[in-house]
Amino acid sequence: MPPPLRAAVRMLPALLGTRLGPALLRTFFRATFTGATFTEADTHARRDAVLRRLDAVPQAVARRIVAAAFGYDGAAALDAVRVPAAVVRANIPVRLRLLPPHVRGHAITGAGHWVHVHRPREVGGVLDGLVAAVRV
Known part of the structure; x- marks a missing residue:
């Protein structure tokens, strides 16, 4: 900004x-x-x-x-995350390339602020990928 x-x-x-x-x-x-x-x-x-x-x-x-x-300092909050995490961007101007390396960034187009409401399948796919990447 x-x-x-x-x-x-x-x-x-x-x-x-x-x-x-x-x-x-x-x-x-x-x-x-x-x-x-x-x-x-x-x-x-x-x-x-x-x-x-x-x-x-x-x-x-x-x-x-x-x-x-x-x-709110979103960058500091994401830096503090120590578990697998994802940021899903719809129409919000999040610079995905600036995310910390441990946070996966995903852009979903054609959705409003409620990306999970407007594009539930795409959000589900992001979550499935995040869960699949976690090694137990």
């Missing part, structure tokens, strides 16, 4: 504590969910149901989720 964008994103949790917070949070999540989470295969009913549940999340909880998500 470019440094200016990273700085703007880190300001988001602070802005959520202002009077603009609820509207900003809804706008942010709706834009994120609509652009990255859903695919053409998701019905309007599914989209509406997910967004209704999202709107029902209390503001304080949503603020903590956003702050934790943007403060």
